[in-house]
Amino acid sequence: MAAKRSPLSGTSPRESRGPGHKALLGVQLVGASALAGAIVAGIALPAVGGVGLSAKAAANDFNNLPGDLVVPTLSQASTIYDANGGVIATVYSRDRTSVLLSQIAPVMQNALVDIEDHRFYQHGAIDLQGTLRALLKDSSSGGVSQGGSTLTQQYVKNVFIEEAGDSAAGVAEATRQTAGRKIQELKYAIELEQKLSKQQILDNYLNITYFGGGAYGVEAAAELYFSKHASQLTLPEAALLAGLVQSPSAYDPVQNPASALTRRNEVLDAMASYGSISTAQAVQAKAQPLGLKVTTPKTGCIAAKAGDEFFCNYVEHVLLDDPAFGATSEARQALFDQGGLKIHTTLNPQDQAAEEQAMQNHIYSSDKAVAVSSMVQPGSGQILAMAQSRPFGTGTNQTEINYNVDAMHGGGEGxxxxxxxxxxxxxxxxxxxxxxxxxxxxxxxxxxxxxxxxxxxxxxxxxxxxxxxxxxxxxxxxxxxxxxxxxxxxxxxxxxxxxxxxxxxxxxxxxxxxxxxxxxxxxxxxxxxxxxxxxxxxxxxxxxxxxxxxxxxxxxxxxxxxxxTQVVDASGKSLTVPxxxxxxxxxxxxxxxxxxxxxxxxxxxxxxxxxxxxxxxxxxxxxxxxxxxxxxxxxxxxxxxxxxxxxxxxxxxxxxxxxxxxxxxxxxxxxxxxxxxxxxxxxxxxxxxxxxxxxxxxxxxx
Missing domain, CATH: 3.40.710.10 (DD-peptidase/beta-lactamase superfamily)
Structure with missing residues (x-):
C-alpha cells in the first residue's frame, strides 16, 4: 500500500525518505536509460521507424539521443516605473509571476500531484506501470495517447511550448503526439531526474504550466481566478486549479462552470483516494461552490496609469527598436518576451499631470481637433511628459496613435x-x-x-x-x-x-x-x-x-x-540603456x-x-x-x-x-x-x- 500523507500537510512520507531510499533511487536513475531503451525495443510501435529507431536498434539508438534539456528562464511580466518610482504599467508577453515552491500552498502541490501523477514521488523519470499500459494501448490502437506521461515528462513538453512562444506552428510541433516525440521527452525526463530533485521539478512545473485565461503558472492563476496568492489557496480552490491543467479551455471555470465543477470534484476524489485528504474533507469541499473571484490582470499600456499610456507605448517601442537592447530585432523581441524587467523611466509625474490638466483646461477629448504635447529636460534629453487630448484606446474619441512621436515609435508622420x-x-x-x-x-x-x-x-x-x-x-x-x-x-x-x-x-x-x-x-x-x-x-x-x-x-x-534611465533584468543585472x-x-x-x-x-x-x-x-x-x-x-x-x-x-x-x-x-x-x-x-x-x-x-x- 502506498504511504499516506497527513491531510493538507506540507510534507509527505512519499517525499521524505531515508538514505537507503536515496541509494535505491540512484540505482533506478542509472538504469533508467536501459529500461527506456528496453521499453522502446520491446514494443512494436508503427511510428518508431519514422524517427530512425527500428525496433531492433531502439535500445542503442535511445542512448544516443540528445538528453541535455536547457531549462528556460520563464517569461514573466515586466514593470515600467516613472521617475519617482511609481508604477506606470505592467507589461508582458505572458501573464506569469514565478514563485518558490515554499510560496505555493501545500494543498495545491498535493492536488496537482494526485490528479496528474500520483506516483510522482515513487518512480523515476519513467512510471513503468503507466508507460507500459499506455504503450501497449497505443500499439494495439495504432495511435499515440497522452497516458503514461509522468509530471517530469509533462514538464519537458511544457518547456517546448514555452520555447515556442506565440508561434502557432511551434506550439503545434511541441504538442504533437508521435512516438518519436514521446521517446525524446522520455530521454530528457531521465536527464532531468538525475539533475533536479522532485521538489525542483514540481516547482518548475507549477510555474511553467498554463492554467487558462492567459495565466501561466499557479501564482498568476490564483490571482486570476481567486484574487489571491498561490500560498493562500484553499482545498477546493487548489483542486479547481489542478484540474485545469489537463484542458484549460474545456474546464474553464468562467466559460464552462459546470464542467469545471465536475473536474474539481474528480480531483478531490483522487486526493481522498490517495490519502492526501480524508473522505470527509472531500465531501465538505465538494459541497462548496466554485467560489470564483475573478480579477482580470490590468496589464499592458492600455491599462497604464491614466494619461501615461502614450509614454508607456513609446517605451515599449524603444525596447523593441533600439540596438542598445539587442543587435537584432529578434534579440530585442526575445528580451521583451522573456520579461521580468524593471524598467525605470524619465516620466515626471508633476510634469505629466501639468500637461494633462492644461489640455483639459482648453480642449475636449470629443473635439475634432486634438492637442499633442511633449516636454523635455534641456541638457539631458530626458522626456518629462507626453500627453494628448484624445485618450489612448480603441473607442470613440480615442486613438492608439501617439502623435508625439514618429511612426517607428508608435506615432504618425508628424x-x-x-x-x-x-x-x-x-x-x-x-x-x-x-x-x-x-x-x-x-x-x-x-x-x-x-x-x-x-x-x-x-x-x-x-x-x-x-x-x-x-x-x-x-x-x-x-x-x-x-x-x-x-x-x-x-x-x-x-x-x-x-x-x-x-x-x-x-x-x-x-x-x-x-x-x-x-x-x-x-x-x-x-x-x-x-x-x-x-x-x-x-x-x-x-x-x-x-x-x-x-x-x-x-x-x-x-x-x-x-x-x-535603467533596466534591470530578471536576474538582477542592469542592462545598458540608450x-x-x-x-x-x-x-x-x-x-x-x-x-x-x-x-x-x-x-x-x-x-x-x-x-x-x-x-x-x-x-x-x-x-x-x-x-x-x-x-x-x-x-x-x-x-x-x-x-x-x-x-x-x-x-x-x-x-x-x-x-x-x-x-x-x-x-x-x-x-x-x-x-x-x-x-x-x-x-x-x-x-x-x-x-x-x-x-x-x-x-x-x-
Missing amino acids: FQTGSVFKAVTAATALSQGIPLSYPINSPASADYPAMTDCDGVVHPAVPGDQNDTTVPYGNIDMVKAMADSVNTYFVPLEAQAGLCNVVHMAQSLGLGNQGMMNAAGTGLEPLAQAQSLTLGVNDLTPLQIANAYASFAANGTYCSPTAI SGNCHQVLTPAVAQQVNTLLHSVVSDQGTGASVAIPYSDAGKTGTTNSEAQAWFAGYTTQVSDATVVTNPNYPLNSLNGVDIGGHSYDPAYGYETAGPIWHDAMIAAMSGQPNTALGFAPGPKN
Missing part, C-alpha cells in the same frame, strides 16, 4: 510646423556670423529667391512668399522679424545662410522626416529641401521640436531624447542669441506675448497654411515644451471655426490655440522650481 522652424534658420545664420542686427527689406509679399540644395540642385526664383499682413515691414532686423514672425525676412535670410546649411543645422538638432529606417539605420530621412523650408513645410513631431528647442535652453548642447549622447551643436554665444530672438516673441510686443509665463522664458508660435496646424514651442532652463493643435484625421482641413474646448477661432493662430495649453502646462511644471535666467545676448542697438 505635422508641418509653420514658423516654429524659423528658429533653425536663425541658428544657421547666426552660426555663420550673420548678426542679430542684420537688416532685410521685408515687403508684404515677395519672390522666393533662387537657392541650391544639398544635392546641388538649383531651385529658381518663384513667387509666393508673403506675410499675414498686407502692410510692408520695410528694413527690419532679425529680432523684430522673429518677434513678428515675418516670412519675407526669413526666406531671404535662409537664402543668405544657404539652404543646405539650414538642412544640416536642422539635422544636427534631431529634425528630419521620421517613420522609415534609412540606410544609416537612424530613422532620420532627409528633409524636403524646398525654398519654403524655413516656413515649416516639413512634417515633424512635438517630441522632435521640444528636443530641438531644448538645445537652445542648454547653451547649444543637443541630447537625443531618452525615456529610459544614451542621450549629449554634444555641442551650437556655440553658447549662438544659443544665447537664439534665446534673445525667441524671448522677443513672448515679450510685450511679440506674437506670443499673451502666453508668456513669469519665468525667464523663450518661445515661438507656428501656424501653417490655412491654419491646418497651430503650434507653440518654448522653454525655460529646466523645461522645453512643444504643443500642436491639429485635426490628425483631416490634416489639410483648417482649424478656423472648429470647436476647440468650447471656442472657435478664425484665424486659429498658434498663440490662441496651442499657446494657452503651453502656458498652463509650463506654469504647473515650473511650480517650485527656481527662476533661473536663460543666457541672453545683447540685442541690436536701435
Whole structure:
C-alpha cells in the first residue's frame, strides 16, 4: 500500500525518505536509460521507424539521443516605473509571476500531484506501470495517447511550448503526439531526474504550466481566478486549479462552470483516494461552490496609469527598436518576451499631470481637433511628459496613435510646423556670423529667391512668399522679424545662410522626416529641401521640436531624447540603456542669441506675448497654411515644451471655426490655440522650481 500523507500537510512520507531510499533511487536513475531503451525495443510501435529507431536498434539508438534539456528562464511580466518610482504599467508577453515552491500552498502541490501523477514521488523519470499500459494501448490502437506521461515528462513538453512562444506552428510541433516525440521527452525526463530533485521539478512545473485565461503558472492563476496568492489557496480552490491543467479551455471555470465543477470534484476524489485528504474533507469541499473571484490582470499600456499610456507605448517601442537592447530585432523581441524587467523611466509625474490638466483646461477629448504635447529636460534629453487630448484606446474619441512621436515609435508622420522652424534658420545664420542686427527689406509679399540644395540642385526664383499682413515691414532686423514672425525676412535670410546649411543645422538638432529606417539605420530621412523650408513645410513631431528647442535652453548642447534611465533584468543585472549622447551643436554665444530672438516673441510686443509665463522664458508660435496646424514651442532652463493643435484625421482641413474646448477661432493662430495649453502646462511644471535666467545676448542697438 502506498504511504499516506497527513491531510493538507506540507510534507509527505512519499517525499521524505531515508538514505537507503536515496541509494535505491540512484540505482533506478542509472538504469533508467536501459529500461527506456528496453521499453522502446520491446514494443512494436508503427511510428518508431519514422524517427530512425527500428525496433531492433531502439535500445542503442535511445542512448544516443540528445538528453541535455536547457531549462528556460520563464517569461514573466515586466514593470515600467516613472521617475519617482511609481508604477506606470505592467507589461508582458505572458501573464506569469514565478514563485518558490515554499510560496505555493501545500494543498495545491498535493492536488496537482494526485490528479496528474500520483506516483510522482515513487518512480523515476519513467512510471513503468503507466508507460507500459499506455504503450501497449497505443500499439494495439495504432495511435499515440497522452497516458503514461509522468509530471517530469509533462514538464519537458511544457518547456517546448514555452520555447515556442506565440508561434502557432511551434506550439503545434511541441504538442504533437508521435512516438518519436514521446521517446525524446522520455530521454530528457531521465536527464532531468538525475539533475533536479522532485521538489525542483514540481516547482518548475507549477510555474511553467498554463492554467487558462492567459495565466501561466499557479501564482498568476490564483490571482486570476481567486484574487489571491498561490500560498493562500484553499482545498477546493487548489483542486479547481489542478484540474485545469489537463484542458484549460474545456474546464474553464468562467466559460464552462459546470464542467469545471465536475473536474474539481474528480480531483478531490483522487486526493481522498490517495490519502492526501480524508473522505470527509472531500465531501465538505465538494459541497462548496466554485467560489470564483475573478480579477482580470490590468496589464499592458492600455491599462497604464491614466494619461501615461502614450509614454508607456513609446517605451515599449524603444525596447523593441533600439540596438542598445539587442543587435537584432529578434534579440530585442526575445528580451521583451522573456520579461521580468524593471524598467525605470524619465516620466515626471508633476510634469505629466501639468500637461494633462492644461489640455483639459482648453480642449475636449470629443473635439475634432486634438492637442499633442511633449516636454523635455534641456541638457539631458530626458522626456518629462507626453500627453494628448484624445485618450489612448480603441473607442470613440480615442486613438492608439501617439502623435508625439514618429511612426517607428508608435506615432504618425508628424505635422508641418509653420514658423516654429524659423528658429533653425536663425541658428544657421547666426552660426555663420550673420548678426542679430542684420537688416532685410521685408515687403508684404515677395519672390522666393533662387537657392541650391544639398544635392546641388538649383531651385529658381518663384513667387509666393508673403506675410499675414498686407502692410510692408520695410528694413527690419532679425529680432523684430522673429518677434513678428515675418516670412519675407526669413526666406531671404535662409537664402543668405544657404539652404543646405539650414538642412544640416536642422539635422544636427534631431529634425528630419521620421517613420522609415534609412540606410544609416537612424530613422532620420532627409528633409524636403524646398525654398519654403524655413516656413515649416516639413512634417515633424512635438517630441522632435521640444528636443530641438531644448538645445537652445542648454547653451547649444543637443541630447537625443531618452525615456529610459535603467533596466534591470530578471536576474538582477542592469542592462545598458540608450544614451542621450549629449554634444555641442551650437556655440553658447549662438544659443544665447537664439534665446534673445525667441524671448522677443513672448515679450510685450511679440506674437506670443499673451502666453508668456513669469519665468525667464523663450518661445515661438507656428501656424501653417490655412491654419491646418497651430503650434507653440518654448522653454525655460529646466523645461522645453512643444504643443500642436491639429485635426490628425483631416490634416489639410483648417482649424478656423472648429470647436476647440468650447471656442472657435478664425484665424486659429498658434498663440490662441496651442499657446494657452503651453502656458498652463509650463506654469504647473515650473511650480517650485527656481527662476533661473536663460543666457541672453545683447540685442541690436536701435
